[in-house]
Amino acid sequence: MNLDAFPSARRCPACSAVVASRRSRLCGVCEQPLPESVRFTPDEAAQQAAEFQEIRRRQKSSDSEAGTGGMDSYDMGSDIASDPGAC
Numbered sequence: 001m002n003l004d005a006f007p008s009a010r011r012c013p014a015c016s017a018v019v020a021s022r023r024s025r026l027c028g029v030c031e032q033p034l035p036e037s038v039r040f041t042p043d044e045a046a047q048q049a050a051e052f053q054e055i056r057r058r059q060k061s062s063d064s065e066a067g068t069g070g071m072d073s074y075d076m077g078s079d080i081a082s083d084p085g086a087c
């Protein structure tokens with residue numbers, strides 16, 4: 001699970017305070033109402049991300065029959081630098 005994918009998540013848009021309690025609908029610091037995206041739990045976000053990747057994976061596998069496989073992080077950029085051929 002990569003929580004670094006959500007750097008701006010769980011922060012109050014009004015005062016930028018980290019939202020400690022995701023279940024509260026108001027910011028604990030400035031008491032402004034929090035948007036749904038802030039109140040999302042990491043589990044929910046990860047679940048949606050997993051579903052999204054699953055869909056993309058199916059699209060890819062149906063796209064290329066050659067199937068080099070295992071390139072889930074293809075569009076993440078940093079992983080391209082490492083040599084996938086090294087065993």
Ligand SMILES: [Zn+2]
Pocket residue numbers: 012013014015016017027028029030031032
């Ligand atoms: Zn706030």
